Amino acid sequence: MIKNLFIIALATAVIAGCSTTGRTGKTAVADPASAKVAATDEEAAATAAAAEKLAAIPCRCDSLGNNSAWVRFLRLPEPLTFQSQFDVLCKSEYPAAVSINGQALKQYKTGIFFSTVSFNEGVNMITAEAVYPDGRRAVCEHAIIYEKRDMSRQPFPLWIEKRSFEPSSDIELLPGEVVKVSFRASKGQVAWLDIKPGRKSIKCLRDDFADYSLYRAEVPVRDFAAGVTHFLSVRLVPEAGGATGVVYRPDLSRTVTVRNPEDFPLVRVKNDYSRLVYNLGAPRLGGPIRAELGPGVVLKTSGRIGASYRIRLSNTESGFISVDDVDFLSGGKMQPVYNVTSMSCGPAAGGDVVTIPYLEPVPYVVYPDPDRKRLVITMFGVESASTWVTHRRGCRMIDKLTWEQTTPETFRVYVNLNTSNIWGYDIRPVGRNLVLSVRYPPVLDLSAEKPFTGLKIAIEAGHGGSNSGAIGLSGLVEKEINLDLSLRLGELCASMGAEVVQVRDSDRDMALLAKRDTAIRSGAHMLISIHANAGGSGYLSVSGTSTYWHNPFWAPLAQAIYERLLETGLGEFGVVGSFNYTVTRASQMPAVLVEQAFMTHAEDEERLADPEFRQLEAEKICQGIIDYLKEIKE
């Protein structure tokens, strides 16, 4: 789906000359601009010298005998490489007898073939050849220079890895907290953390690794005067007997400011779907989400880390929100708190409804708990006086409401359900109430000729427009195969009676939230998101099909589709839970993401490129939906 699931080793300096498919013989010209940025003057000089040397080497990229046969390099090492081998990737017309450096290779239907080429020191020629069934032949040659070099980092001159430095931004804290500082730098030296004002220095602890040391220090901020900005900086001193005796002070500092609780501001959420996250870890797709808050909710801050506020939810719970998602509330405002005296539930059009007084704009979160057949609503800043919980007749999804005061300021409502097989829920403030609706199931007859009659299915073709998604080894484009599969799946579902909503029905740009909104507003009963995966190094490493859910209520749908997709012969990559994809984070309907297979795996890509295989995938996803409907029908 998203290209950086793993770090893809793309050392793809496709340089001019030999790497083209031109008919005439050309001279290799190593383009220094395409080489990776040299770290030092010495390396820059070496790269320039290599380019000059390579420019003098004649090589060719030809159709032999003046015909239209072709072969080309897709991935090559840098003109000057320090790695002794490289996975060279080539492409020609399929079918052909193909080879790299004389070694016959398997060619995939996508035209690609590849080989791990080992280099000798000095100039190396890489030769790719393709012979067509009718005897036409093409050859491509490419020259590189391999230099054996110790790539490990030397301690001198002293250095620090700036991006490893924690804290990674300026921070504001409460008294009594501790700042943890850590960074990677020259192996085996002495590091000091200097704090100004106050002229305080702390010697860092050191752990040695292969070619660096990890330095760490803890700074208790209890001695810092409130409101005074302190500067933290680092000093690296050679260990006794070190080569230079020169102290290194990197241009790197962080500020730490301590504030009393009452000096941290109240803020008000201003954007739709503002993310309140548990922490500021930086996994892909953002930190683990605790809630999406809407405009108007008032929050008490208790710290600031770079561009995020820490939010105090209760005396034991906190979260983080982007500074850009809130407005500063100035002057004398109190943090909102109130008492809940009653609540109720009952049937309504489309679903059962829970109504809880919402007298102040406090933060609230919903925790989905299918194993215990319940939705847990937590409201911060609310005290219960709930001696009056009304249950009206006719609820189909909700059994009963119970509650608990979990801290003096945390009110928790348990919406106990009759079943974990629900069809979605939605919570929002309506006037002076917080209203949760739990949707009724669609009326379906699975034994009918068209078993999807009465079912509305939304399908999201991943990416689109300027966002191509992943690119396969042979050049297959993710957004295109996503759309193709989505349309095939849509047709199949429609033929079985479903009303189909194609969230993206053409090659166009669409924001992720707009995609989710489109599905929700359509009133669909189900959302299937279609993507294809990428990642791993090499061309045969990571493979397989996978499905993803964010809300655990939708795990059975992801599982059912996954089981059927495995019948296509694709390998297992797994059913992935808690997955933070914006589109399928919807609670309003069962929503899952399908990652068809890996476009960066030669065999997977070969399958994905085949329209018949995509038709098979559509059929399997459809069967997975039927399996799910049967499973949850009571």
Ligand SMILES: [Zn+2]
């Ligand atoms: Zn994708």
